[in-house]
Amino acid sequence: MHRPGQIIDSHIHLVTSGTHEVKLRRLSGLAPCLVEAYRRRWNDSLASRREETPEADPAHVQIVAKRWEAALDAAGVERGVFFTSPDYHDDLLTFISLNPGRFIGYTTFDPTDCANADLLRRQIDEHLVRGLKLYPMALGFRVDDEACDEVYEVCEKKGIPVIIHFGISINAMHDLRYGNPLDLSGPALRFPSVNWIIPHFGAGFFRETLMVSVQHRNVHIDTSSSNNWVSWDPHGLTVADLFRRTVDAVGSERLIFGTDSSFFPRGYRTNILNDQLAICHDLGLSPEQIDDIFRGNIQRILDTHVPARPRSQDGPG
Template identity: 25%
Template sequence: MDVNALDAVDVHVHVEQDGHGCTSLDQELLDASAKYFHPDQDRTPTVETIAEHYRARRTAAVVFTVEAPAGTGHPPLSSEEIADRAAEHPDVLIPFGSVDPHGGKAAVARARRLVTEHGVRGFKFHPSMQEFEPNDVRFYPLYEAIAELGVPALFHTGQTGIGAGLPGGRGIKLRYSNPMYLDDVAADFPTLTVVLAHPSVPWQDEAISIATHKANVYIDLSGWSPKYFPPQLVRAANTMLRRKVLFGSDFPVITPDRWRADFDTLEIKDEVRPLILKDNAVRMLGLGASA
């Protein structure tokens, strides 16, 4: 990947459909998500569609699915397939894997294979969908393996649009996505890079504190239009966290065009903008020096 040819790196992009027409969520959850986000393009893009979309914008995309059969009962998409198909577009796509933490030793072994055999560059977790408390020591062997592999772990934090508006939120519990669980993980695994995905409402101050305190913790800004960012997050991004925050859209529910248009109106210092849009992600992902 020629990072100098890129204008930005989007660290939060969902693959919602595989090459066989299978989707990452069942229809009820897809419909509820669409009602919550009001996406302005196809809700279930394939790897190839994503590559075309981002190549046209001179932007790299970290792509992944969420494997949560224990939490949702829905068959997951294959991280192996996503990684192998992303490898056909190395100029713009950076594959992350997903494993169900409840898989125990099998999940640990699969995480290793995803990196060593399929070129995965990190892992995505969604504690609310996967129904787990991230600081439960039962999952520590998985973090230990990811740390040894030298790749980051990106965790959903805060509110989720998945299940939003449905009775009981379809059983999805928000408390699993409290970022304070990840303070334990970051402390116990200091060589593991942890990314707190999204403005972590209603725990935004907690996320800022963790990212300020722990050198190995970043925050991605996906899932929200920048015009709705909590003011304390904007202040932190402009100052003490200027090298710890990352551009993420949450595509396809929010497009990079929509996110960047709203980001252009945000009161971010001129010298901080390129850090957020590209340079911080290049460093975090180990992509090499950018111009």
């Protein structure tokens, strides 16, 4: 079975003592019935996958960085794209700085707040941020709201990708009214040079994900997570079907590997990497196609980044 020499995981959540504290603070501000719904959904999801529960007190960012270096080494993964779920940036920026050759960081915030256009510019130029992750269902905005355009203009100018969670979520607070990938059609049309990424094959919205990807060549699909949403799919899709139908519809060059790894002690989800390599092998994809899915495609997207000019070259105007 072909295994790419170098693998980039394009979807890992950074969980630290800092991100955990923010999460707990936000939960404490919610009505008890919502907190209960949140915990039940999270626990049910873990139980359905028979996985270890996350540690109660995630470690400090410095320790988490050491753990990720070891976990990526053990899995034979060269680099990872990391982002936080809450819009809390301190630990993400510290994390990237601890090993910028290996940790690729995407920031996250509410893009309808135009003050975040400046924040994004600064994080790209000064902190090596290389992408933007959006959670429209968590914050209750539509990605086609033109209030987001100032932020999207920065993504266009700086050549950074935007990854957007659509569809079913492990978070019971997420509102599916904001989770339809068809909302991406407007931004994809208005910003044709931006690379847009839909994770988890659309997490239930597979048909819509393929539609928007066929319509717009700048839309890509990430393979991350166990994709266990297929167990509720009314058409009886399997994860292998998701790969096959995507390659048939838009080609392997727009499929991007990720695991959706997040917390310790579970660490890196090597089982997902191995399962997805086996699926690609069984589908008869060529070694070149497999290299693209597990590394080349995300590398090409990251390479469109326009680095900040050194200050000495800044001219007037």
